[in-house]
Amino acid sequence: RAGRGGAGPGWGWAWAPPRCREHLFKVLVIGELGVGKTSIIKRYVHQLFSQHYRATIGVDFALKVIHWDSKTLVRLQLWDIAGQERFGNMTRVYYKEAVGALVVFDVTRGSTFEAVSKWKHDLDSKVLLPNGSPIPAVLLANKCDQKKDGSQNPSQMDQFCREGGFIGWFETSAKDNINIDEAARFLVENVLANYKRFPNEENDVSKLKLDPDPLRADSKSQCC
Numbered sequence: 001r002a003g004r005g006g007a008g009p010g011w012g013w014a015w016a017p018p019r020c021r022e023h024l025f026k027v028l029v030i031g032e033l034g035v036g037k038t039s040i041i042k043r044y045v046h047q048l049f050s051q052h053y054r055a056t057i058g059v060d061f062a063l064k065v066i067h068w069d070s071k072t073l074v075r076l077q078l079w080d081i082a083g084q085e086r087f088g089n090m091t092r093v094y095y096k097e098a099v100g101a102l103v104v105f106d107v108t109r110g111s112t113f114e115a116v117s118k119w120k121h122d123l124d125s126k127v128l129l130p131n132g133s134p135i136p137a138v139l140l141a142n143k144c145d146q147k148k149d150g151s152q153n154p155s156q157m158d159q160f161c162r163e164g165g166f167i168g169w170f171e172t173s174a175k176d177n178i179n180i181d182e183a184a185r186f187l188v189e190n191v192l193a194n195y196k197r198f199p200n201e202e203n204d205v206s207k208l209k210l211d212p213d214p215l216r217a218d219s220k221s222q223c224c
């Protein structure tokens, strides 16, 4: 019978839905110019792809909401950082409070793979987890729908990741929608595991605001 154990008046207790835990995680997407960072984000968030290339200026944002499980909602705040920013001095501001990163290279241009270590170094020198360890970073070998430039085989890539401090790597294609969800899921698993080990206020939904002007958000450490 519907009434038994229900929330009707006079039963002395009221039914409440199970508490849902909500996280807001800031994730960086970095790598050389034209490797496909914006395309990966567009594919992941909007299921869209365009051949048209328009370079990102500075930084762009996107939000992906993931119903992780019945008790967990994850909001991923994706920071799409322009490839040319590695030569500027703004990355320290952009990286602040990030808890994960996707480092992208283009399999058709070997030079973008060579730059991966520079991006990783830039990342590790400017942002750390509250416990002092590097933020988890996943390496994406993007444009795998095209012919490769270079000869890294999977075991060499595994070794490169171990030595370079990446938690893993995926061959991706924003064009053909290959491995993008999988790579993001793998990163979020790691971010969540870190969060459970070291819960902190930084990824508390109420604290991390998506500010369209990161300069204003960090005026103390700014210089022009």
Ligand code: GTP
Residues within 6 Å of the ligand: 031, 032, 033, 034, 035, 036, 037, 038, 039, 040, 050, 051, 052, 053, 054, 055, 056, 057, 081, 082, 083, 084, 142, 143, 144, 145, 146, 172, 173, 174, 175, 176
């Ligand atoms: P910046 O903003 O300049 O740093 O570049 P980006 O890394 O954001 O690159 P973007 O996503 O704008 O992509 C650059 C070009 O590569 C565009 O013409 C895309 O259509 C193309 N592209 C991106 N991903 C793929 C892919 O997986 N396969 C193929 N074939 N082309 C891709």
Ligand code: MG
Residues within 6 Å of the ligand: 037, 038, 039, 054, 055, 056, 080, 082, 083
């Ligand atoms: Mg871009």
